[in-house]
Amino acid sequence: MRYSPLLTDLYELTMLAGYLDQGMQEHRAVFDLFFRTPPFNGSYAVFAGLENALCYLEELRFNEEELSYLDGLKIFRPAFLSYLETFRFRGSVTAPAEGSVVFSREPLLTVEGSLAEAQFVETALLNIINFQTLVATKGARITLAAAGGTVLEFGLRRAQGPDGGLSEARAAYIGGVRSTSNVMAGKCYGIPVRGTHAHSWIMAFPDELTAFRHYAGTFPDSCILLIDTYDTLKSGLPNALTVARELKAKGHDLVGVRIDSGDLAYLSRQVRAAFDAAGFPGVKIVGSNELDEYVIESIRSEGGKIDIYGVGTRLATCAGEGGGALGGVYKLVRIGEEPKLKLTSDLSKATLPDRKKVLRAVAPDGSYIQDVITLKDEELQPGALVFDPANPLQHIRLPANARLVEVRSQVMHEGVRCAPSPTLDDCADRAARELTLLPQGCHRLVNPHLYKVSMSQGLNTLRLKLMSRIQNRYAAGEADGDTA
Template sequence: MRYSPLITDLYELTMLAGYLDEGMDDTPAVFDLFFRHNPFKGGYAVFAGLDTALAYLENLRFTEEELAYLASLGLFRPLFIDFLREFRFRGTITAMQEGTVVFGREPLVTVEGTLAEAQFVETALLNIINFQTLIATKAARVCQMAGKASVIEFGLRRAHGPDGGLSVARAAYIGGARSTSNVEAGHRFGIPVKGTHAHSWIMAFPDELTAFRKYAEVFPDSCILLVDTYDTLKSGIPHAITVAKELRERGHELAGVRIDSGDLAYLSRESRRMFDEAGFPRARIVASNEIDEYVIESILAEGGKVDIYGVGTRLATGMGEGGGALGGVYKLVRIGDRPKLKVTSDVAKATLPDRKRLFRAVAPDGAFLMDVMTLQDETVQPGELVYNPANPLERKQIPADARLVELRQVVMTEGKRTGATPNLDAMADRCADQRGRLPQGCLRHVNPHIYKVSISRGLNDLRNRLMDEVEQGYKP
């Protein structure tokens, strides 16, 4: 799928034209893409969107129609339009693998290239990675709360447009929702597709039982009946049991029922009891209707018996406290041979300069202990002191028995990927494995444990030196 290079903010183009006019377009530059705070006020995030971003970069070029549109704006000189005609991304991308659990301040993606190419891709990379990381994180939270129950991504009709719907299905799969109602997502990404029928199917027939029977005739081996059109327990479940018996007589089994309204904990519990008493313990109960991790928590606390959760609106739109959007940013960290940082009055918001490496300290039992950022050419060892990037006076020792694992690798050089397109199942497996290795407190949805992300002595010293230089430059 080609993303037009016009999917960008105008200022990327005006800056690009300015760099060309100033002769700065070929200056080497390095940018980091990161976020400062975990979404949903949670204890972690799940990195997603890299493969989509790499596809955008590989196919980045302007068509003649797009160039004609830019020329028609009256903003740009013909020389700049000619420059764009040959414009390609030929830089280097360093990133972690999708499905990796990540935390605030860590460089998810580092872009190296000319100032022109590294600057121009800012908007598109943020658009792709911010959204997919947000949705993968939401899905991981939902799936973690669901436990052994399955989660189906049901969010297409509430997603932010067709492109958003595809991104939701892909990212939610990485986070743990391993099926979708979105047929195009199934076609494009190989995600299993699942679905039942709408209330309109029931209402299109003279009565509920007739509607159930007709659906079972068409789909005898995958029949899930929507039981809440009229009355779940007085009508829907009794009629579903009738159809289940008829299916069994013909050599088939009812797959289950879906409940889309009402007290889902009570209705699922009673439905389970009625099916079990009728001799259908394997009939699955699907719950939908504004489901998220908090609703699932409530259902479980009240003894609900749900086998599958259909999660739509709240997943597809990233709803939730501290959700709605991931606050990812894209900052210049080196230009030419000079490391750069953004300085504010709040040291916690100052960026971390220069090329960096990112390590994870792992305990002998595989548990994650802390993450450490270093300068590109710096080495750190277990037992060394590292610093809180938000408070340089706060120091912590890397556990002496820890193993340091590098989290990022070069995934693109000269504008071409360095390896094959990764498998979505591997990304989803990685996410599930890594969530299981986090400190348990990180999985709490209220006041989670703050996972330690530290910086090395060399990175801390460089930041302090650059901040002093900036401060000296402001003195009269």
């Protein structure tokens, strides 16, 4: 799928025109994409969207129709439109692998290239990475809450438009939701497609049993019956048992039943007991109806017997406290040979300047201890002193027995990918593996353990130096929002 270069905010174009007018377009620049707060009041995020982001960068070019539209705005000079005819992304990108667990403040993408190209791609990269990382994180939280139960994604009808529905299914898969009702996502990404039928199927027939029999006749080896159209226990359950017996007599098995309303913990217990007593322990119970990680955890804690959780609206829209959007930002950290810092009166919003790398301190058993952001060429050893980015007066030492592993690698050089893309299964497997390595308490839905991200002494020293330069340049209070 091609992303049009017009998928951008107007100010990216006006700044690009301004840089060209000032002769600054070829200045070398470095930008970091990162988020300040973990989504859903949690401890971590699952990185997703990199494949789509790299596709966008590879294919970035203006066609005649797009240039004609910009010309019609009567904003830009002919020289600028001529410049756009050959505009391409020829820079480099450093990023974690998709499916990696990532944390607040540390750079996810670092984009380096000419000021023109590195600045222009801001909006599209944020659009792609913010949404897919948010969904992958929600998918991971839901999958972890299911505790081994299967999760089915069917949020297309509530997703943010057709492309949002595709991106959502892809990102949810990376987070652990490995099936979807979205047939287009199945075709595009190879995700297994699953589904049952709607209440309207039941209502289209004279009675529920007739509807069940016809559906089973059409799909004798993949039949899942929706049993709550009229009354789950008094109508749907006994009729489903009848059809299960009829299928068995013909050499087939009823795959499952779905409950889409009511007290899912109580109803699933009753349905499980009835099928087990009737000799059908293999019939799966699918639960749906506004599920999310909190509801699923509640169902399990109350002894619910659901095997498959159908999650739609609250996954597709990332609903819930602390959800709705990932607050990823894209900030200039170096131009030419000069490190850059954005400084506000709120120290927690001050950026981390210059080119950087992200190191992960790993315990001898392979579990993750904390991450450290360092300057790109800085050497860091276990036992080193590291500092809190929000409060540099707070510092600790890394464990002496920790192993330091670089989290990111260069994925694009001079506009060309550095390696073939991993499969979607590779990304999902990575997420599942890395989530198990987080410190105890990071998965907790309420008041989770907050994974620590620190900065090195070299980065802290540079940051303080740039802050002091700004504060000395202006009177107290006038430096808010300034950069150095």
